[in-house]
Amino acid sequence: MAESTALALYIAISCLAFVASKIIVSCLLYRRWTRKRSIIQDTLSGGKFVLFRSASTHSLSSRLFIQKTMKLSNKDIIGSGGHGTVYKLTINDTTAFAVKRLNKGNSDANRGFERELDAMGDIKHRNIVMLHGYYASPAFNFLVYELMPNGSLDALLHGNNWGKAKPLDWPTRHRVAVGAARGLSYLHHDCIPHIIHRDIKSSNILLDHNMEARVSDFGLAALLEPNQSHVSTIVAGTFGYLAPEYFDTGRATTKGDVYSFGVVLLELLTGKRPSDESFIEEGTKLVKGIIEVNKEKHAIDRALEWYPIGEVKRVFDIAEKCLESDPSERPTMAEVHKMLEQVSTSDRHPDCS
Numbered sequence: 601m602a603e604s605t606a607l608a609l610y611i612a613i614s615c616l617a618f619v620a621s622k623i624i625v626s627c628l629l630y631r632r633w634t635r636k637r638s639i640i641q642d643t644l645s646g647g648k649f650v651l652f653r654s655a656s657t658h659s660l661s662s663r664l665f666i667q668k669t670m671k672l673s674n675k676d677i678i679g680s681g682g683h684g685t686v687y688k689l690t691i692n693d694t695t696a697f698a699v700k701r702l703n704k705g706n707s708d709a710n711r712g713f714e715r716e717l718d719a720m721g722d723i724k725h726r727n728i729v730m731l732h733g734y735y736a737s738p739a740f741n742f743l744v745y746e747l748m749p750n751g752s753l754d755a756l757l758h759g760n761n762w763g764k765a766k767p768l769d770w771p772t773r774h775r776v777a778v779g780a781a782r783g784l785s786y787l788h789h790d791c792i793p794h795i796i797h798r799d800i801k802s803s804n805i806l807l808d809h810n811m812e813a814r815v816s817d818f819g820l821a822a823l824l825e826p827n828q829s830h831v832s833t834i835v836a837g838t839f840g841y842l843a844p845e846y847f848d849t850g851r852a853t854t855k856g857d858v859y860s861f862g863v864v865l866l867e868l869l870t871g872k873r874p875s876d877e878s879f880i881e882e883g884t885k886l887v888k889g890i891i892e893v894n895k896e897k898h899a900i901d902r903a904l905e906w907y908p909i910g911e912v913k914r915v916f917d918i919a920e921k922c923l924e925s926d927p928s929e930r931p932t933m934a935e936v937h938k939m940l941e942q943v944s945t946s947d948r949h950p951d952c953s
């Protein structure tokens with residue numbers, strides 16, 4: 601009798617503790633959520649401006665932000681892509697942001713905007729470009745990002761409207777590969793729900809003031825239910841980077857991101873775009889030929905003044921694994937990151953090329 605009373609008491613206390621902990625966690629989460637967003641409803645335009653509170657934005661007034669954003673013009677443009685135009689928004693001498701104005705007028709762009717916000721709101725990682733806020737109105741949408749002063753990997757490797765920068769040296773290329781792999785691995789494995797990027801390419805890998813890689817542009821990313829594995833059916837991506845199975849299934853998967861990352865590794869190694877003749881003619885079989893007949897020296901970017909051949913071979917080898925035509929044969933991004941980190945960085949000397 602005493603035993604069953606004790607058991608009933610034990611169950612009752614456990615249930616109460618469980619319910620109380622859920623209530624406390626919900627209250628804390630709600631307080632955190634309200635504290636970290638500043639929202640301005642613009643009655644004139646019918647728009648809503650949301651600024652996420654962070655070290656870079658806490659001292660800024662949302663109204664000033666809106667006023668400056670509305671005054672952006674062509675002279676502030678720093679890039680443009682399939683989804684819109686990117687501007688540099690200068691607040692004062694020490695503070696600037698990148699503002700992406702999204703093309704409006706088709707429902708896909710609007711859905712992309714909402715998805716991007718859902719995915720980006722809480723993501724903070726040293727290899728991910730941070731979203732500071734957004735503006736949504738019936739006429740147009742803006743996303744406010746951290747400004748990456750060294751631009752995109754695409755521009756650094758291949759040049760842009762403003763010309764070609766100084767060629768990236770081997771240690772920088774290797775560090776960019778490791779950083780981008782770390783960022784992507786975080787999205788795939790550490791974010792709950794997990795995130796598939798869907799559009800990994802060199803123009804979506806940006807470089808901060810330390811030349812550290814940051815993965816950007818989640819306009820096409822979709823959230824996964826933690827227990828739903830990894831599939832979605834929204835068509836996305838950029839030709840040249842898309843995994844072959846995507847053309848059959850139309851499904852974005854984490855292994856599709858791994859394939860796209862393999863193409864970026866080839867770009868870093870060869871200095872060629874995926875639209876380059878050798879990519880088009882031989883496709884990614886290019887890499888197989890390079891590995892099998894020891895042709896690394898011929899394939900490596902001529903802009904590289906020196907490089908350690910052992911490291912180059914190992915990175916070609918990792919690219920080859922990422923580019924396996926069977927997705928199940930490809931490594932995960934966590935494995936890719938580990939392999940890239942293990943590529944020796946010791947004993948580097950200009951004479952070893």
Ligand SMILES: Nc1ncnc2c1ncn2[C@@H]1O[C@H](COP(=O)(O)OP(=O)(O)OP(=O)(O)O)[C@@H](O)[C@H]1O
Nearest residue numbers: 679680681682683686698745746747748752803817
């Ligand atoms: N946060 C940022 N900081 C600095 N430059 C940026 C930033 N975001 C984008 N850019 C620049 O703007 C360019 C265009 O970016 P955007 O994401 O709009 O297009 P994309 O990635 O080239 O193509 P798509 O829209 O098809 O993905 C980038 O290549 C980069 O040079």
